Amino acid sequence: MNAFEIIGGKPLKGEIIPQGAKNEALQILSAVLLTEEPMTISNIPDIKDVNKLIDLLAALGVKIDRIDKDTYVFEAKDINIEYFQSSEFREKGGGLRGSIMIVGPLLARFGKAAIPKPGGDKIGRRRLDTHFLGFEKLGAKFVYDASTHFFNVDATELKGNYILLDEASVTGTANIVMAAVLAKGTTTIYNAACEPYLQQLCKMLNRMGAKISGIGSNLLTIEGVQRLGGTSHRMLPDMIEIGSFIGLAAMTGSEITIKDVCFQELGVIPSVFSRLGIQFELRGDDIFIPAQDSYEIDTFIDGSILTISDAPWPGFTPDLLSIILVVATQAKGNVLIHQKMFESRLFFVDKLIDMGAQIILCDPHRATVIGMNKSHSLRGIEMTSPDIRAGVSLLIAALSAKGKSVIHNIEQIERGYQDIEERLRKLGADIKRVDVEPRGH
Structure with a gap:
């Protein structure tokens, strides 16, 4: 050992x-799934949790080109939705708590997602309720299989809604924002987290064509758009x-x-x-x-x-x-x-x-x-x-x-x-x- x-x-x-910021990386890298156009991300930390997420994105079908030690180009043009049902996905997704962050982008773009109960630090209860309650407000339906610890989520059509978060969860806010940017209509998220990492995500999404206002506050307003394009982004x-x-x-x-x-x-x-x-x-x-x-x-x-x-x-x-x-x-x-x-x-x-x-x-x-x-x-x-x-x-x-x-x-x-x-x-x-x-x- x-x-x-x-x-x-x-x-x-x-x-x-x-x-580069670990907690920002897990959100930003998940957001590459929102577009089929190339995304250039720099100052990515070379650490296990981030590398596991990059491996998971590759397994989903994202084309990844490492152009420098800390810079990658991601192109999520051909995503294999059936990969969700594989035992390999269960192993990769379950080994990383940050894997929950791919659910929002996948729901937004493809209308369905699945995720094994994620892993991570053993530092007490870290609920995922905020994520899924937010998805439900946008029209998603999910089923938790207690025997396999697997979440299956279906959202054939996401619709904007008023969402009051039960806690100002950073990952929960980020996941709901990523789901809402391609939903029909306007989404309002109150008691939203406003960490710099989340501000970075929202600014990047706006450069991709999203319409998010209230960045930096606990009240976010998101007008849904039909599609997002590519951009470049540097981590804090x-x-x-x-x-x-x-x-x-x-x-x-x-x-x-x-x-x-x-x-x-x-x-x-x-x-x-x-x-x-x-x-x-x-x-x-x-x-x-x-x-x-x-x-x-x-x-x-x-x-x-x-x-x-x-x-x-x-x-x-x-x-x-x-x-x-x-x-x-x-x-x-x-x-x-x-x-x-x-x-x-x-x-x-x-x-x-x-x-x-x-x-x-x-x-x-x-x-x-x-x-x-x-x-x-x-x-x-x-x-x-x-x-x-x-x-x-x-x-x-x-x-x-x-x-x-x-x-x-x-x-x-x-x-x-x-x-x-x-x-x-x-x-x-x-x-x-x-x-x-x-x-x-």
């Missing part, structure tokens, strides 16, 4: 370029990687420059790290983080303990709460981390406690971190990554810790972070890939 062996406690230095840099690298610099006392971050698309992310006492400056569109011996957590105005929680955009993304929690372990001061969306994402704190961190897990959603102000370094241990974000958080902890750490199940990390081992080594990190059997969790 592959694992990372890390000798921590060494300051890093240099420049790092964030990969991954905001989760950018936040991870800010946290890495602080924890390891490193001087790091994060290149080409599209700062205006980062929302509250920089200010949340600032509240932990982390200094940085914007140089052009680069974030420069100086080496800091210590950083102090802010308090609320009345002096009470700071609480950092996740919320739908423009609130703080849940994908960075694990990073915030780890960074807080070496800060001066205390903070309450409140993970509202997923009830299992904080369970990795037992590994941090084993490393010497002072954390009280209040319940599945809340943890109080008592910062040690770098007076006591974390110690290296052997551990296993439970999901993508916790895996990178543990990796950051290991790079700051004294001694050797071994992280198993690094396939989880590699689902979301491209060439992470190589890029960290260029900053001076002592990290290598080893083949070992895990001794425990």
Whole structure:
């Protein structure tokens, strides 16, 4: 089994370029199914989840030409609808949670779709109801086969409708938008997600000929059109990687420059790290983080303990709460981390406690971190990554810790972070890939 062996406690230095946004890629790549014309997509991250989706598109009949390391041309002219019934499709579709994103485009263009219950992180319940309730509002009918865990959806004619989402789901909003762009009439989506990734999708669809207004707000209006054409699109840099690298610099006392971050698309992310006492400056569109011996957590105005929680955009993304929690372990001061969306994402704190961190897990959603102000370094241990974000958080902890750490199940990390081992080594990190059997969790 592959694992990372890390000798921590060494300051890093240099420049790092964030990969293309994973969560944007899963939406944008699915949207190539909406047209038979060529689509040129660039800044695609070379990671497992995205590559699995590209393989799935190829199996569906999409012609794919890789013209550069991060740039592909997709042409979805000849789609094999019968492929839905194959055991191969069940295996490919079931191995990737992002495969749910192909349903909206296929319904819009072909009137039917099927999808096995998708996989992905085990971080608590991640409902698909929002997707299917939205499709139903547009006139689709679906049947869930509990014995095979297969969703079959039929929509011979989609019609625009008023849709009030039960949750501001990013993937749910994106899927419904992609279904609605070719529906007859006007669709209004209220309580829509408005993340930059979704804004990117809507802007690209409009370049293809869609008529979407309200982009960037939680009220989207979509006037259905008869067909969409091709276009070109470049992904944003991954905001989760950018936040991870800010946290890495602080924890390891490193001087790091994060290149080409599209700062205006980062929302509250920089200010949340600032509240932990982390200094940085914007140089052009680069974030420069100086080496800091210590950083102090802010308090609320009345002096009470700071609480950092996740919320739908423009609130703080849940994908960075694990990073915030780890960074807080070496800060001066205390903070309450409140993970509202997923009830299992904080369970990795037992590994941090084993490393010497002072954390009280209040319940599945809340943890109080008592910062040690770098007076006591974390110690290296052997551990296993439970999901993508916790895996990178543990990796950051290991790079700051004294001694050797071994992280198993690094396939989880590699689902979301491209060439992470190589890029960290260029900053001076002592990290290598080893083949070992895990001794425990």
